[in-house]
Amino acid sequence: MPVNKSPAMNNFGVISSPCHEELLKFNFKNSSKNKSHTSRSLLLTREKFIVKFNQTQNPVEKKELLEQARRNILRCKRKLGLSSLGCGKHVHLPFAWTEVMYLAQCKGEIQDDALNMLYTSLDHAPLDYDHLPALFFVAESVLYRLCCDAFLKEFLYSVEIKLTKIGFLIFLRLFIFFLHGQLANFKEHLLRLQPYSYALLSSGESYHKYPNIFSNVQFMLKTLEIIYERELLSEPAFSTVENKEGFEDKESDMAYLRSNHGGYEVNALLWHCVAAWFCVQSNSPQLSHVLEHLILHKMQLQKKCWLDLVLALLVLGEAAKLNMACLKTFMDLMRDFLLSILSVEKQEEGCTGDDLSWAWCVVHTYTTIIAEICLYAGTFDLQKTAFIGLSGCKRPRKKILLNDKLEEPELEETSILSLLEFFSSKISDNCDQMVWIGYYSIVYNLVKMSWERQGDLEQDGLGNVIWQTLQKTKDYEKDTRILNAINIAQAELNDRTDPFTRYSTKIPSNAREEVFSKYIGWRVANTLSKLLFPPLDVHVIPLKKPEVKQNQMKYLNKKQESMKKRVLHFTVREHPSLSELPTFPYPDFFTKADKELAKIIDHHWQKELEIREREDEICEAKEQKDKELEEIKHFQEVMKQREQKLHKLTKPYELPPREEVISIEKTMTHKNN
Structure with missing residues (x-):
């Protein structure tokens, strides 16, 4: 029976059950690409570690386990490619999604960080057929946490909100794969989700007070209903x-x-x-x-x-x-x-x-x-x-x-x-x-927008308007249903305080x-556009990679080793793939022609500017030379007039020679005597 939940926000722990133990031991076939990664993941995030992390009371041991969990979180961040939109040689999404789901069962900050990382990764990761087994594993884990953990609680929890958001992204991706007809080989995985869909349907009424959670749950149920109807009953082959x-x-x-x-x-x-x-x-x-x-x-x-x-x-x-x-x-x-x-x-x-x-x-x-x-x-x-x-x-x-x-x-x-x-x-x-x-x-959404706008100095005006709108709503509205929206949004952000009034406090790490x-x-729009308007040379979603025989692998390895010196390696940031990053298509013929014409005009204009600069330099040099000649001619005329009037060859303000001065002094002395 569904229960009425009140908006009290806390984290909940892991409930031990045979079904949960089976999920912990679940392994998917396509993850055998690197066996060392799989064995290391099962070793570090096994059930014993989770139970020990949640139940230990020894402060020293608790600190060691927390440091170990943090190291695993940092490794998962790199494997998820959070800074490169899920692309790169260091990225291994199926392995990282599985390990993050294990870490999400640890109580406290590890659980919050793991769920936040998983939500971010599912938001920006590309759509790939090889991700399907891991997606089904994450979907089963999320449904288990909702049906077997959350519904047994009397109150609404912040982790519960995050799980429904993650569930929305998972089933949105599964629906896109369904439209491409790529779920035909996953009937067993769909059957594993069926019991949880029944439990989710019978307990979903407890979310009627919270439309943000209710809409995510309804989306998951509707997606499962459509997929079950087409994949398990009619067995379609899409075209x-x-x-x-x-x-x-x-x-x-x-x-x-x-x-x-x-x-x-x-x-x-x-x-x-x-x-x-x-x-x-x-x-x-x-x-x-x-x-x-x-x-x-x-x-x-x-x-x-x-x-x-x-x-x-x-x-x-x-x-x-x-x-x-x-x-x-x-x-x-x-x-x-x-x-x-x-x-x-x-x-x-x-x-x-x-x-x-x-x-x-x-x-x-x-x-x-x-x-x-x-x-x-x-x-x-x-x-x-x-x-x-x-x-x-x-x-x-x-x-x-x-x-x-x-x-x-x-x-x-x-x-x-x-x-x-x-x-x-x-x-x-x-x-x-x-x-x-x-x-x-x-x-x-206003609460979340004001939180997202904090610290954005480039668009501080719009952020202030959003904040003022939210403050007036808080002061004016007294309806408990609307006040619950504010409380739930703040609990989802892990902070009940107003970010615009905390100038003197340090922003937490998860802010x-x-x-x-x-x-x-963008991922959905790009994939659907390729499905409904397919280009001639691009696959809509990367299909399953064909299996390579052992003899072929040896030949390929030898060939790759011989070509290592001739191959140039580029990073994802330097040369991103056109199918992975949002870019505009190549320009048409007229746009190219306009660009070429603009280049030709610029080239001739530069040449004309160079010619004009040279002519200006020649004119300036000629003017300077004429000016110097005029000054010399004027000085000669002045000296000629001085010689005619004063009978002196010295220049103006120039002292006479030394001999002339001595003769003048002698003449003056003789006169005085």
Whole structure:
């Protein structure tokens, strides 16, 4: 039976059970790439070490175990490639994910650091087929912790919040692999997750008070439901059906990933969002047409395909971080969705919360993405528009919050301030479910935004506005549901104090942990664009590497040793892979021609400048020579006139020779005598 949880934030320990022991001994087949890594991982993070770490009371032994766990954490950081987006020769993600999950069972700061590292890695790591066994292991571990540990507790825990966020990223990755038809060989792993999905479904009602956790749990359940239906029941073999008429096909309502046994249908709204992102990346002039067609499919925001809608918002949000037209379409899409949902709630009085629980997930996803746009958009105008809105940028901004609730503003835009004003004016004890859930999500993300903005001197103005908005919300709102959003966000950040009032205190080491997912949206958009608009020479997701026989390995090793002196090795930072880092495609013919023409013009202009400089130098030298000749001629004339008048050959202000002076002195002496 589900239990009602109150917002008390503490960490919980490990519960010993046969199922948990089986998870600790779980090993995946593809990790045998380096057997020394696997044996070392099992040796350092075995169950005895975890139990000893959690149960020891000896201070000396406790300190030694803590130092050992910290060394393992540092090694995992390097294996995860946290500073290189999961790329590099030193990176081994399956091994690192497994060891981090073991370390996450240690109580205290080790648990927090391990979960934070795992969340960051799952956010920015590339999508690779070889990661699937490790992903299933992490998914099973997270579901076990939620179903067998968290649900037995009476209170809500901060680790529980982090586990649901990690679970969202894991099942998002699994769903992308599912769309590529790469889960056919993992039926045994899916069957292992099935008991946990039943437990999660029966206990998920305890999260109704916390939309941020509830949306993550619903996403995991919906993903498992779709994968079970297609992989375990119908056994599909996927194939991509391309839209031959391109972006101008208005009659096609669906883009299909179709199989002979009833494949998965990708919603047309998701297809157009991926097309918009593709146009932004390729700087295509068809972007305006794609956005027009995208708005035509806004009525497909239905319960039947709400998981596609979440992916569509994720992809369109990435395009909105780079393009203002995409941002406007993104906000217009959610405005129409909110108005339609609120009208449905008013018309259907017998509508229960379960009927619209999917809409809660969509609204919370949108508020999270619009907050990410405020923080990480490419230009300040995009960030400001996402927070204030288009109308707020053109006219003087009104008060952040209404002083009274008698005036109810209309929902003209879905920027953060517009949603805050709209929901705050309608909040009450008997308000619609969507009102307090949207208000909760906005305030929850405001706390995280203000934390992320601390210390950012380049955009201190926007950070101050965010902080002022949050402070006015705290002072004005007394609803316990909204106050819970503030408490939960602060507990998730491991700090209940306000970061803007702690100027004299030292910021803790975990203050700069990732509070938003910065890269998973780009990973998903990039992968889906290659799936729906595949290039000719690029694989969508790296397929499983073929097995190499022992004799072939010996030949390859000898060949590589002979070529070592001729091979140049580059680091990832010097030469990043185009398929791993977000880059714009090569320019078209006209762009190249313009660049070549500009180079030719610059070359001739430089030559002309050199010729002009030489001519100027010659003119200056001639003028200087003429000036010197004039001075000499003028001096000669002066001396000639002096000689005629004074009968002296000396220059002006020049003493006469020594003999002449002596003769003059003698003459003067003779006269005096």
